Amino acid sequence: MTTTVLQELIDFLCIVEAEHYIKPSEILSRATIGQHVRHSIEMYQCLLTGYETGSIDYGKRKRDIVIESSAVYAIGSLKEIMNGIERSDRSLTLYNNEEHFSTTFKRELFYCDEHTIHHLALIRVGINEIGGYRLNESFGVAPSTIKYRQSCAQ
Numbered sequence: 001m002t003t004t005v006l007q008e009l010i011d012f013l014c015i016v017e018a019e020h021y022i023k024p025s026e027i028l029s030r031a032t033i034g035q036h037v038r039h040s041i042e043m044y045q046c047l048l049t050g051y052e053t054g055s056i057d058y059g060k061r062k063r064d065i066v067i068e069s070s071a072v073y074a075i076g077s078l079k080e081i082m083n084g085i086e087r088s089d090r091s092l093t094l095y096n097n098e099e100h101f102s103t104t105f106k107r108e109l110f111y112c113d114e115h116t117i118h119h120l121a122l123i124r125v126g127i128n129e130i131g132g133y134r135l136n137e138s139f140g141v142a143p144s145t146i147k148y149r150q151s152c153a154q
Contacts, residue, residue, distance in 0.1 A: 002085050005113050006044075008139055009037065009120065010078050013071040015133065021071045025126040034068035036123050040116040041067055041074060044081045047108050050092055056108060057095040085109060117142050 013021075016033065024030040042061040050056030067074050089106045121140030127133045138146055 002109055002113050003082055005116050005120070006078050006082050008136060009040070009116070010075055012120075012123070012135065012139065013037070013075050013078075016071055016127070018071065020127070020130050022069055023130070025129055027129045028122060028126045031126075032068060033123050033126050034071070034074070036119045036126070037071075037074050038064065038068035040112075040119045041077045041081065043112045043115055044085070045077070047105070047112055048081065048084050050108070051087060051090065051105055054091075055093040055095060055100075056103075059096070114142070 021034045021037075022032050024032055028036075039061075042063065043058060046056055046058050046061055067077055087105060089104050092103050092105055092108065094101045094103045094108070117140060119140075124135060124140040127135065
């Protein structure tokens with residue numbers, strides 16, 4: 001699922017106009033599409049770093065403003081992630097404020113995918129506000145929803 005989600009985001013970033021990528025959206029509480037992209041990318045980056053160290057803290061993301069201001073740079077970051085996610089599963093510790101939890105790489109990868117799909121749905125809302133873009137039917141839609149819709153259509 002990860003490569004599909006990330007490829008959908010890359011495909012979108014290849015067509016979005018630079019001015020739309022950084023434009024604050026009223027419907028998204030003045031957030032930009034770039035900020036949603038940055039947030040999604042940094043979740044995966046935290047996970048990949050955590051794979052090496054054995055622990056993850058999503059709250060300590062880098063918050064790289066270049067990702068949110070340049071779709072081209074974001075594409076490069078996504079390609080790096082895609083090259084780095086094919087790893088064997090391993091145990092990790094997830095930190096959240098003062099708490100910590102046992103988890104695994106594959107579990108967290110699934111979480112990052114689902115989290116990104118949620119942000120793609122928000123990007124879809126923001127891009128619809130701008131208009132003029134045609135997105136894939138699956139953009140920002142969970143695989144379980146796609147499967148359900150397909151079963152209803154039969």
